[in-house]
Structures are given as C-alpha cells and as structure tokens.
Amino acid sequence: MANAPHGGILKDLIARDAPRRDELLAESEKLPAILLTERQLCDLELILNGGFSPLEGFLNEKDYNGVVAENRLADGNLWSMPICLDLSKETIDNLGVKPGARITLRDFRDDRNLAILTVDDVYKPDKEREAKEVFGGDPEHPAIVYLNQSVREYYVGGKIEAIDRLMHYDYVGLRYSPAELRLHFDKLGWSRVVAFQTRNPMHRAHRELTVRAARQRQANVLIHPVVGLTKPGDIDHFTRVRVYQALLPRYPNGMAVLGLLPLAMRMGGPREALWHAIIRKNHGATHFIVGRDHAGPGKNSKGEEFYGPYDAQHLVEKYRQELGIEVVEFLEMIYLPDSDEYRPRNEIPEGTRTLNISGTELRKRLKTGADIPEWFSYPEIVRVLRESHPPRSKQGFTVFLTGYQNSGKDAIARALNVTLNQQGGRSVSLLLGETVRHELSSELGFSRADRDKNVGRIAFVASELTKAGSAVIAAPIAPFDAPRQAARKLVEKYGSFYLVHVATPLEYCEKTDKRGIYAKARAGEIQNFTGVNDPYEVPENADLTVDLSKSSVRTIVHQIVLLLEAAGLLDQL
Incomplete structure (x- = not known):
C-alpha cells in the first residue's frame, strides 16, 4: 500500500489483494453472487482503488449510524456520505446473506466477478432519518426520491477483498x-x-x-x-x-x-x-x-x-x-x-x-x-x-397517437408520415400498432400486463430513434395512462414527446368499422377488447386532442404540423 498525502494511508484493495487474486477468483465462482447496480458499481470501484479510503467495504450499521449522525465512522475517521450495499429481503433470503457469509460481487454488464464481501451485518436503515440528516429532508431532493423509490429495504455491511478492477472502454x-x-x-x-x-x-x-x-x-x-x-x-x-x-x-x-x-454523485x-x-x-x-x-x-x-x-x-x-x-x-x-x-x-x-x-x-x-x-x-x-446538441430543427421527436380501434389514429399516422417525408430534413419512422404487434410483440396477448409491455417496447424503440434524430410516429391503442406516462418520460430523455389523443367517440368508431371487429367483440369472440370488455383511460395531459368524427385527416395532420412548427422542430425543413 502506498502512502497517501498528508501522512494518511491509501487503502488500495486491488494492490493489497493482488497476490491472492487467483485464489479469490476460484472461491468467488463457488459463492452466491449479487449483480451490482450502476450506482453500486461506482461505489465499489472507488472502494477498491482507494478513492473512498479509509473505507474497506460497504458500511456496517455502526459506521452507517456514525456517518448519518456525525459525519464519522465508528473509529472516529471523518466520512460524510453513507456508502451502503442495499438489497431486497428476497435476495437476502435466497442467497443466505447473514453475518459471516461470503458473497461474490459481480458486474451486471459483463458478469465478471469483481470482489468478495464478508458480511458484518444486515440491517434495516431509518430512511427518514438518513434523508433528513444527510440530504436536508426535502422530499423533492433527487437523492431522497432515489432513497425512497429505488434503494432496497436492507443494507449489508462488510469488508471487501478485491478480485479485479472494473472494465472501462472509454477514455x-x-x-x-x-x-x-x-x-x-x-x-x-x-x-x-x-x-x-x-x-x-x-x-x-x-x-x-x-x-x-x-x-x-x-x-x-x-x-x-x-x-x-x-x-x-x-x-x-x-x-x-x-x-x-x-x-x-x-x-x-x-x-x-x-x-x-467514476463517482455516483448524490x-x-x-x-x-x-x-x-x-x-x-x-x-x-x-x-x-x-x-x-x-x-x-x-x-x-x-x-x-x-x-x-x-x-x-x-x-x-x-x-x-x-x-x-x-x-x-x-x-x-x-x-x-x-x-x-x-x-x-x-x-x-x-x-x-x-x-x-x-x-x-x-x-x-x-x-x-x-x-x-x-x-x-x-x-x-x-x-x-x-x-x-443540434438545433431544434435537427433534433428527434416522437408523436404518440392513442385512441380506440378505428378511431382514425392509423390513418392520421400514415398521413403525417407522408407529410414529414415530403418535407425532408430528417428520417421518419412509423410504428403502427398492428405492425408492432406483428414484428415486436407477436407473443403478447391483450391482458393489461401484456398491453403495458407492448407500449413499453414501443417507447424504447421510439426513444432510441428520437436519440438518433429521427421523427417517430407511434400509433398504438395504449389504453392505460401509466405506460403512456412512462413512454413520455423515457422519450423525453432524448427529445420532445407529443401525446395526441384521437378522441373519436366509441359509437363512431364502432359504426364505421368495416372490418367487423367490434361486432366480433360484442359477440364475445374477442376478449380484452378496448371499449367493449376492457377499459380506456382518457389522457389528462394530452398535448393535442382531435376527433375524426368532427375533423378530416388532412385538418388533423395540419394541426400536428403546426404544433411541431411552434416548437421549432420543423423550422428548417
């Protein structure tokens, strides 16, 4: 171990444990393993290389309580941030995580074994106290939101023996x-x-x-x-x-x-x-x-x-x-x-x-x-x-149309696709509900869980295309609000998202149904059919609401184009 500046000792666990690497690697293959999250990997890397010195592992309960209350580890060393391995009760029970147990810590990205943790203790933190003492207590603070929504209910403390460093491919x-x-x-x-x-x-x-x-x-x-x-x-x-x-x-x-x-900031x-x-x-x-x-x-x-x-x-x-x-x-x-x-x-x-x-x-x-x-x-x-960060006119965006079967959303989507392609300037991708069902979600049914999964897949594809600068037009039925909101949140990481509610009344959709799909649903031949024997949750946050029983496809497409132009997305097309 190298001497740190100012008389301290740098606890470089990778250097310390290098002579035993082969032995530890062989042991790690036989132990129960935990796949670490991205934040846990950031913490582990800095524990292993000495960036978090004097820490030699994740905080046990005594150290955690000292840090939360007084900015100090149990031995009196100054340390201000809880560095904790959070696990669910299910994982703890399934892997037999208890004091004295040895657990392999594994990289979720490539399944490499990085370290072995010898468990000191398993404890349930007082998250409310941690939120108040460490971050100030405002429930809107991003660290407190993460603590309450993403951090699992138990912390596992213990010292770590290093097997390997994390693998990076950039810079x-x-x-x-x-x-x-x-x-x-x-x-x-x-x-x-x-x-x-x-x-x-x-x-x-x-x-x-x-x-x-x-x-x-x-x-x-x-x-x-x-x-x-x-x-x-x-x-x-x-x-x-x-x-x-x-x-x-x-x-x-x-x-x-x-x-x-490689720090995970709080x-x-x-x-x-x-x-x-x-x-x-x-x-x-x-x-x-x-x-x-x-x-x-x-x-x-x-x-x-x-x-x-x-x-x-x-x-x-x-x-x-x-x-x-x-x-x-x-x-x-x-x-x-x-x-x-x-x-x-x-x-x-x-x-x-x-x-x-x-x-x-x-x-x-x-x-x-x-x-x-x-x-x-x-x-x-x-x-x-x-x-x-290209200008708005070169950024990707998603137009997400939702409405009943035969509401006109597919016709609007196709017409908008033609309009944007005619103007040029960026690639345009069309994700019709039936196309996605055939190509991406052929194994899914129409239960609520399967519907949500289908919309999630559409959102993922739309977000990737948006990130690449494309115009994306998606037109699923998407009857439930939660997956629509999740789609918006995912796409907006990379570009603009516009929810268009095609609010054509159910009666009109059914009356103009030339394919007889509604009749089959009414006769009980189709189950989980939106509007007949399955609900449709009306969007409360639509960016645009249109109705094909009152407007033409051409007029509705013009309204969508005006919405995009007002946002600067079509200025230079």
Missing part, C-alpha cells in the same frame, strides 16, 4: 486510480495541486477561476470531472470529456491535467462537498475548490434552493484542520466587458457593467442555434457542444 488513458494519479504528479514534479470538481461543461469562467486559484497558491490544476452518475438531465460524460480535452490547451503550458472520477450539497474533499485528498490533491452551491441539485417545485449558496463552504471549513487538504473557497466569476476579464463577484465595484449567460440561456442558444459569444466560451468548446 482509458484518463482513468487514473488514486495511486496512479499521485505517481503522475510525482513524475511531473508537482507538490501542490488544486483539484476542480465538475459535472458540467467548462467555459471561460471556469478556466479563469482555476487559473486564479492555482496562481494564488503557486500550484497546478487537476481537472477532475465526475463521469459516473450525476444529476438526471446533465450533459452526457462523452460530450463533457471532449469539452475538457478542448479546454486543456487554453491553460498556461503544463499547468493542468485531466483525470476522470447531489448532497454540504455533505457532498466534504465527501468530495476527502476523495480529492486520496487522489493526491493538496487543495480543493469549493464554489457556490457546491453539488447542489438546484431548486424544488416551489422555486426554493435545497441548500444555501455557501452552506457547503461553511461545512468544509468546520473540518478544515483534520481534512488534510486545503479548501479554496471561490465566489461566482463574473465577466466585465469593459476590461474583457473575469473577476470574483466580491471584487467587482458597485455599478460596474457585467455580462452573464445562465445555464438555461446557454441551453436555449444551443437548441436554437443562436450565437454563443467568445467572452463566454471558446469556439472549440462551442463546436463540441453544438455537435452533441
């Missing part, structure tokens, strides 16, 4: 373990390193902030972005890393290096800032920048901030003496157009002319293709962002 040369990064600093002759945490693209203000921090402390800069799990809706890490790589030449020669951190504000400082100390940094609203998730539905703007700085300052890393507190950097420079907000005289572009405004300019000035960001960075 391998930038993925330094703590020991590797400290060795890299040694090779460069760096004795003072200012670490900068980020989960967003960096612009000119960030460059000015980090250069100023480094010069004031006669140090170099470690740009250390999170590439594990961040806040939902954040820009993907592939785009962000390309931005950081483009920014690096803008630093004075040799001042900065880039390393990636957006925990003050607690997270303290956690981040400990992690950067383990990676060899001597200084750590804590800015305004560090790791905060923004505002709740009432427009209230989850944390005060400098709560994180205050908490980290409280533990300054024992942290082993110097905290660099920085205020927001503001651009002064008259002198073409950035300065901290507290150094700007009252009445000085300033300029700023908010995150919301930046996203708007990226969507519309509007100018992003060089005083805000460098051209090479804007180029990277525009590649990943």
